[in-house]
Amino acid sequence: xxxNVWSGRNTVQVENVPDPKILNDRDAIxxxxxxxxxxxxxxxxxxxxxTMKKGDILGHEFMGExxxxxxxxxxxxxxxxxVVPFPIACGDCWSCRHELYxxxxxxxxxxGMAEKFFGHPTxxxxxxxxxxxxxxxxxxxxxxxxxxxxxxxxxxxxxxxEKVLFLSDIFPTGFFGADLCDIQGGExxxxxxxxxxxxxxxxxxxxxxxxxxxxxxxYDYRLAMAVNKAGATETINFSENPDIVEQxxxxxxxxxxxxxxxxxxxxxxxxxxxxxxYDRVKQATRSETDRGHALRDAILxxxxxxxxxxxxxxxxxIDKFPAGAFMNKGLQMRTGQCHVQKYLQPLYERVRNGExxxxxxxxxxxxxxxxxxxxxxxxxxxxxxxxxxxxx
Amino acid sequence: xTAKAAITVLRSREEIQQLWQSSEYRPKYIExxxxxxxxxxxxxxxxxxxxxxxxxxxxxxxxxxxxxxxTGAAALPKVKDDLRRFKQHVETRVIPRSEGSxxxxxxxxxxxxxxxxxxxxxxxxxxxx
Numbered sequence: 001x002x003x004n005v006w007s008g009r010n011t012v013q014v015e016n017v018p019d020p021k022i023l024n025d026r027d028a029i030x031x032x033x034x035x036x037x038x039x040x041x042x043x044x045x046x047x048x049x050x051t052m053k054k055g056d057i058l059g060h061e062f063m064g065e066x067x068x069x070x071x072x073x074x075x076x077x078x079x080x081x082x083v084v085p086f087p088i089a090c091g092d093c094w095s096c097r098h099e100l101y102x103x104x105x106x107x108x109x110x111x112g113m114a115e116k117f118f119g120h121p122t123x124x125x126x127x128x129x130x131x132x133x134x135x136x137x138x139x140x141x142x143x144x145x146x147x148x149x150x151x152x153x154x155x156x157x158x159x160x161x162e163k164v165l166f167l168s169d170i171f172p173t174g175f176f177g178a179d180l181c182d183i184q185g186g187e188x189x190x191x192x193x194x195x196x197x198x199x200x201x202x203x204x205x206x207x208x209x210x211x212x213x214x215x216x217x218x219y220d221y222r223l224a225m226a227v228n229k230a231g232a233t234e235t236i237n238f239s240e241n242p243d244i245v246e247q248x249x250x251x252x253x254x255x256x257x258x259x260x261x262x263x264x265x266x267x268x269x270x271x272x273x274x275x276x277x278y279d280r281v282k283q284a285t286r287s288e289t290d291r292g293h294a295l296r297d298a299i300l301x302x303x304x305x306x307x308x309x310x311x312x313x314x315x316x317x318i319d320k321f322p323a324g325a326f327m328n329k330g331l332q333m334r335t336g337q338c339h340v341q342k343y344l345q346p347l348y349e350r351v352r353n354g355e356x357x358x359x360x361x362x363x364x365x366x367x368x369x370x371x372x373x374x375x376x377x378x379x380x381x382x383x384x385x386x387x388x389x390x391x392x
Numbered sequence: 393x394t395a396k397a398a399i400t401v402l403r404s405r406e407e408i409q410q411l412w413q414s415s416e417y418r419p420k421y422i423e424x425x426x427x428x429x430x431x432x433x434x435x436x437x438x439x440x441x442x443x444x445x446x447x448x449x450x451x452x453x454x455x456x457x458x459x460x461x462x463t464g465a466a467a468l469p470k471v472k473d474d475l476r477r478f479k480q481h482v483e484t485r486v487i488p489r490s491e492g493s494x495x496x497x498x499x500x501x502x503x504x505x506x507x508x509x510x511x512x513x514x515x516x517x518x519x520x521x
Contacts, residue, residue: 017509021510109496
């Protein structure tokens with residue numbers, strides 16, 4: 001089959017590789033009909049995530065048709081149309097039983113490696129380094145899906161791929177970010193980053209009852225999408241004024257947002273002058289892996305007693321964590337890779353009910369063979385790119 | 393350096409002790425090492441803790457060291473592999489395999505991962521699928 005593989009920093013290529021096979025009784029094989037490039041794939045592309053290996057098939061957002069099942073699979077049948085959640089979860093461990101699927105205790109066969117980095121292993125993830133298991137990804141014609149009865153959600157035939165594809169990651173991830181904010185009604189939520197996940201964090205905050213949502217980004221076209229499609233009530237373009245904290249305070253009568261969602265992660269762009277330079281140097285010399293401007297500003301801007309919700313991806317360490325502000329303001333930080341399995345059914349129902357059409361983020365549709373162009377366009381925000389969908 | 397390892401498995405202590413002795417689930421490396429193994433009820437609904445102590449098992453005070461010499465690899469990572477695989481097998485009925493680690497959790501494989509792409513037929517036989 002053809003698959004998009006990582007072959008070093010800033011390089012991916014579409015190659016012929018063996019077809020996937022069932023390796024376990026609980027596996028299924030899915031013939032992929034749609035797949036996408038995630039913002040977190042750019043962290044791999046840019047070379048900031050350790051334990052990548054040349055030849056790794058990328059991709060963790062995909063859907064398709066079940067074409068083979070292992071003997072232990074009972075809920076899925078050949079011919080079923082499914083969306084596959086990005087965290088691989090067994091459904092049986094204590095964490096899965098408590099709907100903490102992204103920290104599944106069993107699905108990562110490189111647990112010993114993950115333990116070295118994080119203290120504990122976390123769930124396997126398709127096409128997302130060997131730290132999360134070394135699983136082949138879904139930017140390919142076929143993928144093997146472990147624990148096939150636990151993850152994939154069956155999709156009816158009368159709804160097109162693009163409306164449901166993002167149930168695999170970015171819609172639940174954005175929704176999770178808003179869910180962590182304990183929205184009761186009347187809140188002001190600030191969302192750092194108006195990329196695909198940020199768009200869904202904005203839309204979800206509105207769905208959950210926030211009164212105002214402030215979108216923060218450096219690209220006007222993304223802020224326009226945030227307002228026109230996701231429902232943001234206000235915007236901050238930090239390329240015009242980099243002092244985000246002051247602007248947020250001014251927009252909220254000095255209080256600060258009730259909750260702040262970091263939908264940026266480890267490659268934040270907006271750091272000011274000396275601190276940004278410091279981060280760039282430390283990241284380049286690998287003595288700091290993650291640039292933390294968005295997280296720092298989220299903590300400084302959030303109102304005392306508020307919630308900082310972190311859904312942007314981090315991989316290692318950041319410096320200059322504002323521990324004093326975090327502690328003295330009595331903030332709560334809530335975070336994680338999304339427990340997608342928990343949100344699949346309720347969010348699928350919201351899509352079916354017409355409460356949201358997740359396809360609004362799609363700006364580029366390419367044949368799988370053009371994946372390398374898709375990465376470049378997405379990385380450099382060319383051609384007003386927000387989301388790239390690949391068709392095998 | 394400590395020569396202890398522990399894992400918690402979501403099953404009752406009675407069930408764990410029984411499976412630990414069974415031919416299907418028995419952790420072969422740990423058994424060969426004659427380590428001291430204790431089973432403790434975990435708090436609340438968390439199942440059972442399995443504690444393995446390599447230094448205080450069998451006749452030898454420094455068994456960990458001896459095992460290391462015998463196998464040519466550090467004993468503790470292999471004990472941890474055994475514990476993880478036991479937990480995986482008991483809780484999920486399978487040992488998870490990825491394309492990078494097709495044999496499942498393995499200390500040796502940690503340092504020489506395959507690329508995360510499907511295996512050729514010939515390779516599948518080698519890794520026992």
